[in-house]
Amino acid sequence: MALFDFFKSQGSTSYLGVDIGTTSIKIAELEKGKSAPRLLNYALLETESALLRANTALQTSSLKLFDKDTVEFLKMLVAQMKPKTTNVVASLPLFSAFTTILTLPEMDPKDLEQAVQFQARQYIPLPISEVALDWSKVGEVEDDQGGKVSQILLISVPQEQIKKYQNIFQSAGLVLRALEIESLSLLRSVIGNDPTPTMLIDIGSLTTDILIVDGGSLKYSGQTDFSGSSLTQALATSLNINPLRAEELKRERGIIGTGPNYELSTIMLPFLDAIISEVRRAEFTYKNQFPTAKPIERMILTGGGANLLGIEKYFKDQFQRTVVRGAPFSKMEYPPILEPLGQELNSLLAVAIGLGLKNL
Ligand SMILES: Nc1ncnc2c1ncn2[C@@H]1O[C@H](COP(=O)(O)OP(=O)(O)OP(=O)(O)O)[C@@H](O)[C@H]1O
Ligand SMILES: [Mg+2]
Incomplete structure (x- = not known):
């Protein structure tokens, strides 16, 4: 997978993996560690305005965030992070490819x-x-x-798309060394060379990516618009509250579904079920395409949506299979200060980490 590599950057010891999502930018700086790659630092920026603009303009833009915003956000994050390098490996959203x-x-x-x-x-x-x-x-x-x-x-x-990315990073004072489809970055950080037939489900803000991996390589990728923001929207509409409050409630309560949280769960579950039925459909299509493929043994959830309280259990009950959340940190060295945040960051930074690892 080397055709999107632009220049070899000689002697660079660290890389910035930059994941530009629909509502967020995430950066992870990685270098070679003693026995495993080391996460040096990270930065995350979530935009509330994207939440308020809901499902409209963003999706028509082939870059998920608007270009001008993206440059400003990148500058801000880099100023905070003070990374050792300007070398960037960035992701392309699945839908732009x-x-x-x-x-x-x-x-x-x-x-x-x-x-x-x-x-x-x-x-x-x-x-x-x-x-x-x-x-x-x-x-x-x-x-x-x-x-x-x-x-x-x-x-x-499209080459035009690639040029656009090069310009954005250049304007932010960074050097784009390689681009990669985000699915492949995820695969690197979450699965590595584990050969187990696996479904990898990345529940983002505006899209959920459904990937099937076997023998360590990507066999199938699909996408649905049912995603994290669908749950937020459902709460906002049903409870007649603003999306920011709905977002808070979603993160606080999840789909645990007992006592006072019962109603919240019943509002969100139909949308989670919509994701689940897309997952079933993907598996069905995959089986048709690869009739002799081994059966899928496990599911790994990632993306911000994987942090929904109760989601693992819900998937387990639905699929009667092993379901876990992706844990790229488990294969890395990282500052101990990140430990308490580990599980949440695991889901949010999976793509950025995979990008940072690409050229190490
Ligand atoms: N603790 C949580 N509980 C439930 N949902 C959460 C939690 N934390 C984040 N989310 C949801 O995760 C989503 C954002 O995930 P992520 O950062 O992976 O998206 P993105 O990469 O910006 O979007 P996309 O991949 O669609 O471009 C939002 O819908 C947000 O509400
Ligand atoms: Mg994402």
């Missing part, structure tokens, strides 16, 4: 590059000169004649 699975006959790796380029033309809605391509082999199946066929995950991103 076009992904598809190509099937190609088994061939020499050096011919594969060309074959992928050639086939890509048939799938990509833009002229090939206007996109950056990235791809990796994710599976192997047999065709009707019993020949081996490789399955290739193809990712393409």
Whole structure:
């Protein structure tokens, strides 16, 4: 996965992983530690205005936050963090990229590059000169004649989009070294090279990403608009309170669902169920696409929405499977001062950490 790497930055000892979400920017600075990567510092910024603007303008912007805001926010965060480096690895949201699975006959790796380029033309809605391509082999199946066929995950991103990111970071005094689809960053920080067939569910503010990983590689990615803000909106509407108050209530009470919290749970659960049915659908599609794939053994929840009180148990009851929250911190060295915040930061910083790890 190297096609979005721009320049090799020689001798840099640390990197800033920058995750620009719909309602937040998260930065993690990582360097090589003695026995594991070390998190040096992090910064988080959540915008309330995004919450108030709700589901309107943001999604039409291909960058999730508005460009000008993003530059200002980045400057602010960097001023706070005082990182040792200006080298950035940033994420591209799944929806700004076009992904598809190509099937190609088994061939020499050096011919594969060309074959992928050639086939890509048939799938990509833009002229090939206007996109950056990235791809990796994710599976192997047999065709009707019993020949081996490789399955290739193809990712393409408009060049224009890439330029936009370069400009944003430059304006903020940073140097963009590489871009990566956020799913791949998550995979790196949360799963690493664990081969267990896993569903990874990233419940963000405006979107939930549903990923299926097997043998350490990404096999399927899908997305739904049911997400963290759906729960907040539901509370705001049902209880006739403003979204900021609704957000507070959601974080305080979650879906524990007993006593005075019972009503709150009943308001939010239909939206969680909507996420769950999208998850089931994703699994169904995956099974069709990879009929011989191993069954999914566990689910890992991440993103801010994974911090909803009671969500793990609810998923466990629904799927009768192991459900845990992602824990990138467990594979890193980090300042002890972060310990009490560990679990929440694990969910929020997973993408940023994965980005910071990419070039280490
Ligand atoms: N303790 C909590 N309980 C419930 N929900 C929470 C909690 N903390 C954060 N959230 C929710 O998580 C969401 C934000 O998650 P995250 O920071 O991963 O989103 P994002 O990356 O900005 O968005 P996206 O991935 O959609 O671009 C918000 O909907 C927020 O309400
Ligand atoms: Mg996110």
